[in-house]
Amino acid sequence: MKKLEDTGIVLARILMAVLFVVAGWGKLTNYEGTQQFMASMGIPALFVPLTVLLEFGGGLAIMFGFLTRTTALITAIFTVLTAILAHSNFAVDGSTMFLKNISIAGGFLLLAITGPGALSIDRLLGKKW
Numbered sequence: 522m523k524k525l526e527d528t529g530i531v532l533a534r535i536l537m538a539v540l541f542v543v544a545g546w547g548k549l550t551n552y553e554g555t556q557q558f559m560a561s562m563g564i565p566a567l568f569v570p571l572t573v574l575l576e577f578g579g580g581l582a583i584m585f586g587f588l589t590r591t592t593a594l595i596t597a598i599f600t601v602l603t604a605i606l607a608h609s610n611f612a613v614d615g616s617t618m619f620l621k622n623i624s625i626a627g628g629f630l631l632l633a634i635t636g637p638g639a640l641s642i643d644r645l646l647g648k649k650w
Contacts, residue, residue: 523639530638531586537628538583541596545577562607575599583632586641590633590650597629 548555548569556569575596582592604622608614637643 527639530635531640533628534583534586534589534632534637534641537625537632538580540625541576541580542584545573545575545580548573549577564606583629586637586643588648589637589641589643593629593633597626597633600626600629 552569552573555573556566559569559572560566579592579596582588583596600622604619604626608618608622611619636649
C-alpha cells in the first residue's frame with residue numbers, strides 16, 4: 522500500500538504542477554505580452570519575473586519534489602491572490618476560473634501539509650520542510 526501511496530503522490534505532484542510549468546513557460550517566451558497583460562490588470566511590471574519564477578521554477582520544483590512544502594505553500598498563496606486579482610470579475614468569466622484557482626490552492630495546501638512523498642528530491646536530501 523505504501524508503494525501505491527508514493528506513486529500516487531508523485532502523480533499528484535505532476536498533475537498539479539503541469540499547469541504552472543506550461544503557464545510559466547508561456548509567460549517566459551512571451552515576456553512582453555505577459556507584461557502588457559499584467560499591466561492591463563494594474564499589476565506592476567516588477568511582478569512579471571516573480572510570476573514566471575514561481576510558475577515555471579516552482580512548478581518544476583513541485584514536479585521533482587524539491588523544496589516541496591515551502592513551494593507548495595507559496596504557490597497556494599499565489600493562486601488565491603491570482604483568483605482575487607485576475608479572476609474575480611464574474612461578469613467576464615463567471616465564477617469558474619475563480620473557483621478553479623481556489624481548488625488548486627487547496628491541492629497545494631494539502632501538499633504543503635503532507636509533503637512530497639518518498640519519491641522526491643526532498644526525501645533524497647533528507648529534507649523535512
